[in-house]
Every structure is written in C-alpha cells, then in structure tokens.
Amino acid sequence: MSTKARRKQATVTTIISLKNVSKTFRIKDGTNVHALDDINLDVKEGEFVSLIGPSGCGKSTLLRLIADLVQPTSGTVTVNGKSAAQARKTRDSGFVFQNATLYDWRTVLKNVELPLEIMNFPREERDRRAREMLELVELKGFENKYPWQLSGGMQQRVSIARALAFKPRILLMDEPFGALDEMTRERMNNELLSIWTEFHEMSVMFVTHSIAEAVYLSTKVVVLSPRPGRIAEVIDIHLPQPRGPETRDHDDYFHLTSQVRHALRGHMAQHGFDE
Amino acid sequence: MAANTAQPASPRPASPRIEWGQFRVLFISILIVAALGLFWEGGKAFAEANNYTLTIAGTTIDISLFNDAQLPHLSDIARAFGEPAQRNGEPLYQMLISAGLFTLWAAVQGFVIGGVIGFILALIFAHSRLMQRGLLPYVVASQTVPILAIAPMIVIWMGRAGNVELAVPIIAAYLTFFPVTIYTLRGLTSVPQTALELMQTYAASHIQILIKLRLPNALPQIFTALKISATSSVVGAIIGELPSGIQNGLGIAILNFSRYYNQSPPRLFATIVAAGLIGMLFFAAVALVERLVIRWHVNESP
Numbered sequence: 244m245s246t247k248a249r250r251k252q253a254t255v256t257t258i259i260s261l262k263n264v265s266k267t268f269r270i271k272d273g274t275n276v277h278a279l280d281d282i283n284l285d286v287k288e289g290e291f292v293s294l295i296g297p298s299g300c301g302k303s304t305l306l307r308l309i310a311d312l313v314q315p316t317s318g319t320v321t322v323n324g325k326s327a328a329q330a331r332k333t334r335d336s337g338f339v340f341q342n343a344t345l346y347d348w349r350t351v352l353k354n355v356e357l358p359l360e361i362m363n364f365p366r367e368e369r370d371r372r373a374r375e376m377l378e379l380v381e382l383k384g385f386e387n388k389y390p391w392q393l394s395g396g397m398q399q400r401v402s403i404a405r406a407l408a409f410k411p412r413i414l415l416m417d418e419p420f421g422a423l424d425e426m427t428r429e430r431m432n433n434e435l436l437s438i439w440t441e442f443h444e445m446s447v448m449f450v451t452h453s454i455a456e457a458v459y460l461s462t463k464v465v466v467l468s469p470r471p472g473r474i475a476e477v478i479d480i481h482l483p484q485p486r487g488p489e490t491r492d493h494d495d496y497f498h499l500t501s502q503v504r505h506a507l508r509g510h511m512a513q514h515g516f517d518e
Numbered sequence: 519m520a521a522n523t524a525q526p527a528s529p530r531p532a533s534p535r536i537e538w539g540q541f542r543v544l545f546i547s548i549l550i551v552a553a554l555g556l557f558w559e560g561g562k563a564f565a566e567a568n569n570y571t572l573t574i575a576g577t578t579i580d581i582s583l584f585n586d587a588q589l590p591h592l593s594d595i596a597r598a599f600g601e602p603a604q605r606n607g608e609p610l611y612q613m614l615i616s617a618g619l620f621t622l623w624a625a626v627q628g629f630v631i632g633g634v635i636g637f638i639l640a641l642i643f644a645h646s647r648l649m650q651r652g653l654l655p656y657v658v659a660s661q662t663v664p665i666l667a668i669a670p671m672i673v674i675w676m677g678r679a680g681n682v683e684l685a686v687p688i689i690a691a692y693l694t695f696f697p698v699t700i701y702t703l704r705g706l707t708s709v710p711q712t713a714l715e716l717m718q719t720y721a722a723s724h725i726q727i728l729i730k731l732r733l734p735n736a737l738p739q740i741f742t743a744l745k746i747s748a749t750s751s752v753v754g755a756i757i758g759e760l761p762s763g764i765q766n767g768l769g770i771a772i773l774n775f776s777r778y779y780n781q782s783p784p785r786l787f788a789t790i791v792a793a794g795l796i797g798m799l800f801f802a803a804v805a806l807v808e809r810l811v812i813r814w815h816v817n818e819s820p
Binding site (some may be wrong): 338348361 | 527712713715716718722726731734737812816
C-alpha cells in the first residue's frame with residue numbers, strides 16, 4: 244500500500260481530542276496567567292499536526308496538557324480514548340523536549356534504553372530495540388559515546404530515538420529543532436518525515452516557530468493567537484506524500500506558506516503583538 | 519542523506535595531553551613544597567641573623583619562635599623519623615606507621631558508619647519535606663557542638679556498653695555524616711526539571727526515579743562529600759583516641775610528644791606529618807574510586 248493510501252485510510256479514528264480546554268497558571272506573586280482559552284481540537288490517527296504561534300501563546304502548554312505534565316483548569320483532554328492521566332500511565336505518547344534532556348551519566352545506547360528499562364523490557368529486547376532506533380536516526384557507531392561527545396543535532400536525534408524506542412502511538416515534540424542551525428534543521432526535518440513514514444499510524448504533534456517547517460512537515464497546521472492562546476485557524480496541508488526536497492517547489496507550498504503567515508500576522512496585528 | 523558527518527562537540531583530549539597535565543600538577547606541587555621549605559628555613563636563617571628580634575617602625579618584636587627549640591630545622595624533622603621514639607625503642611617511623619594504620623582503620627570504620635548514616639538521612643530528607651524541616655536543624659546544630667565535649671561522653675557510654683573500641687569510630691562518624699547528608703540531599707533534589715518530566719512521561723515510579731535519575735545525578739556531589747569526610751574522619755579518630763586512653767594510635771603519640779616538646783620538638787612535627795599523610799592517603803583513595811565510578815563529563819567540578 245502506498246504511503247498516501249495508508250495515510251488516507253488512517254485518518255479515521257480520533258487519537259487526541261481537546262474539548263473546551265482552558266488553562267490558567269497562578270504565578271508566585273498571586274496573579275493569574277491565562278495561557279489557553281477554550282481550545283477545541285481533534286487529531287486523527289496518523290496525522291502530523293503542527294502548532295504554530297507567537298512566543299507565549301501557550302502552544303507548549305497545549306502539548307504538555309496532552310502529555311499530562313500539566314492539567315487543564317477546565318475542559319477535557321482525551322488521548323487514545325482515555326483521559327490524559329490514564330494515557331500517560333499506559334505510555335501512549337513519547338515526548339521530545341526542546342533540549343535533548345539526555346542523562347549525562349548514560350551512554351547514547353543506555354539513554355535510548357531508559358524508557359525500556361522503566362517499562363521492564365527484557366535486557367536483549369532493550370538492546371535490540373535501542374540499536375534499531377539508533378540506526379533509524381543514523382547514529383550507528385555512536386552507541387558507546389557519552390552525550391557531551393555529541394553535537395546538538397546528534398543529541399536531539401538520540402532523544403528522538405529514545406522517544407520512539409517504546410513505539411508510542413503519539414509523538415509529542417516541543418520545538419525539537421529550535422536550537423539547531425538551519426542546515427541541521429532541514430536534515431532533521433527529512434529524517435523526521437522518513438521516521439513518520441516508517442512508523443505506521445503514529446500521530447505527531449509538533450510545536451514550532453517556523454512557518455516553513457510547519458508547512459513542509461504537517462498534514463495540518465494549527466495557528467494559535469497570542470495570550471490567551473486560542474485557535475485562530477486550522478489549515479489543511481494537502482501537499483503530496485511522501486514529502487521531500489521537491490515539496491518546497493510545489494505551487495501549493497508557497498500558497499500554503501503565505502496562508503499560514505497571514506493567519507499569524509492577522510492576529511499579531513489585531514493584538515498588537517511585538518514579535 | 520548524509521548523517522554522521524557532525525563532529526563530536528568536544529573530543530576527548532589525546533592521551534599525551536593528559537600526561538603533560540599530570541606532569542604539570544606534579545611539578546607545581548613540588549614547587550609549592552620547595553617554596554614552603556624555603557620560607558621555613560629562610561625565616562629561621564633571617565631570625566638567627568637578626569638575633570631573634572625584628573624592628574619594624576621603631577617597635578621591636580620577639581621572633582624567638584624561629585629558634586631551634588621552637589621550630590626545628592626540616593633536616594632535624596627528617597632525621598627524627600629514623601631515631602628511636604623511646605630510649606632503645608623502635609625507630610620513630612616504624613612506630614608512626616603502626617600508629618597511623620591503627621588510627622586509619624578506626625577512621626575508615628567511622629567513615630563507613632558516618633557515610634551510611636549520612637546517606638540514609640539524606641534519603642529521608644529528600645523523600646519527606648516534613649522530616650527535612652523538622653530534623654535538619656538538629657543535624658546542623660549537632661555540628662556546632664565541639665567534638666571535644668562529646669567525645670568523652672561517647673567513650674563513657676561505649677565503655678558502659680562494653681564496647682570501648684567502637685567509641686573512636688563513632689566519634690569519627692560524628693564528624694563525617696554531616697557533609698554526606700548535606701551534599702547528597704542537594705544532589706538528590708537538584709534535578710533538572712525536564713529530566714524529571716521525562717520520567718513522568720514514562721509514568722516511572724518514585725523508586726525508579728530515585729535509582730535511575732536522582733542517585734546518578736547526586737553522585738558527583740556525594741563524592742565531594744566523601745572526600746571531605748575522608749580527611750575529617752582521620753581528625754575525628756585522632757580526637758576520639760584522646761579520651762579513650764587508646765595507646766596504639768596517633769592520638770596518644772601526639773599527646774606524648776607535645777608533652778615532651780621542649781626536649782625534642784622534631785618528634786611532634788614528624789607525627790603531624792604522619793597524620794597529614796594518612797589523611798591524604800585516604801583522600802586519594804576516595805578520589806581514585808570517584809574517577810573509576812564517574813566516567814561521564816561533570817560540568818561543575820567541586
């Protein structure tokens with residue numbers, strides 16, 4: 244079955260669903276920060292959804308709500324048919340942080356094995372899977388290096404391998420390539436696309452600042468407005484799959500990029516945003 | 519796609535550099551010892567040439583502490599090691615080796631007892647904020663009480679319990695548990711937020727977080743504490759020996775030689791050198807274990 248057909252068939256079940264979700268943080272001096280307001284969003288299985296918006300619009304918070312790292316003030320978050328808290332306990336999603344968050348005292352291989360150790364996989368299975376994942380992110384030969392011996396891009400690849408090691412149904416990525424240079428970032432984008440193709444029916448939620456990155460990678464781009472974060476626009480990205488360097492030359496690519504830019508700019512102008 | 523082309527951010531320095539680094543450390547420490555020796559002997563020579571008085575801005579100070587009866591020549595201290603400690607007895611160095619090993623053994627026992635107690639306290643405090651609030655002030659207060667006041671009590675209690683040999687290790691442990699508690703607690707609790715959140719996304723248990731994150735994260739700090747404890751356990755053992763009436767350790771040797779200081783100052787200096795060497799030996803042993811255990815890159819070196 245072609246990738247395209249598979250993706251089409253896969254967009255049936257809803258894997259993530261947010262209903263009237265709001266989040267207010269109470270910070271130390273007693274004031275409330277209204278981070279997200281009345282978010283309604285459905286993500287179908289196998290989709291690649293990017294969250295884009297100005298800094299402080301709550302896009303990371305949205306991702307953390309799905310991961311059950313923070314809890315909503317009101318509304319419900321449903322992940323894989325369960326509450327976010329239950330889904331965390333059944334390890335339905337893998338999380339990739341902005342900084343790689345590797346453990347200094349573990350080698351590359353042992354870092355990738357970490358979730359498998361926590362989940363009590365047998366030793367051989369851990370080793371086999373971790374090596375397989377490292378091969379997938381093209382880090383074969385670096386198994387016994389320590390994190391400090393790797394470049395930033397390589398460290399982030401280890402953290403992606405770690406998130407994939409237990410084969411979660413959902414991959415949550417919080418600006419994973421934000422700290423990388425443009426060249427490395429493009430390479431990582433392609434690598435991520437091929438991983439997504441390889442992992443059947445894995446859904447990805449991807450927080451980014453980059454319009455180009457969002458359009459290039461996603462099947463759907465969710466544009467958030469500044470604080471309190473609201474969904475300004477949801478733009479379907481109908482570019483052909485699988486994506487590659489030729490995607491950027493596609494006529495619709497330019498059209499979609501400017502559509503996302505306008506959605507962002509419209510809200511910045513309205514709210515007098517300073518970015 | 520060309521992967522694996524990125525070079526490691528900071529490659530491990532080649533081995534010749536390490537050897538040069540070690541050589542340089544050795545060179546500098548020899549230089550420091552030589553400078554101190556020069557200062558010592560130079561001060562003595564200077565004082566002798568000025569008849570042990572020094573006049574600064576019209577005020578004359580007595581500097582007779584530089585004379586041979588107060589501050590022996592380094593050569594005299596070195597010679598004292600080879601001379602009998604008592605009339606017709608074994609040479610001083612032999613006596614110091616056996617006394618030093620005796621004291622070191624007590625210090626090691628105290629180090630282990632103190633280390634284990636300190637570690638357990640840190641675990642309890644890291645686990646329970648309430649316990650930390652309630653108990654930590656007393657742990658801190660325990661260290662402000664002079665060990666000299668507590669040592670005799672421990673000796674009496676252990677004597678009553680029929681276990682007076684344990685008194686010295688316990689006194690040493692009293693000095694060593696504290697740094698272990700404080701540093702371990704800091705290491706266990708100063709975990710980066712995202713490192714902890716990563717564990718939460720795996721739904722890891724408290725025990726798993728402790729073993730796979732908090733403890734390895736604390737290891738560099740634990741070793742810092744153990745290095746401090748290693749040296750203070752030797753001090754604790756020597757102090758503990760004084761009220762215990764133990765005749766085999768460095769404590770009694772220091773007591774005796776200070777009593778006869780006026781007859782022979784070099785023997786006390788030689789004993790002090792021996793005590794210092796014992797402490798350094800213990801420190802070096804812990805540092806060696808640290809190097810074997812911590813093979814990763816630690817940013818903040820203590």
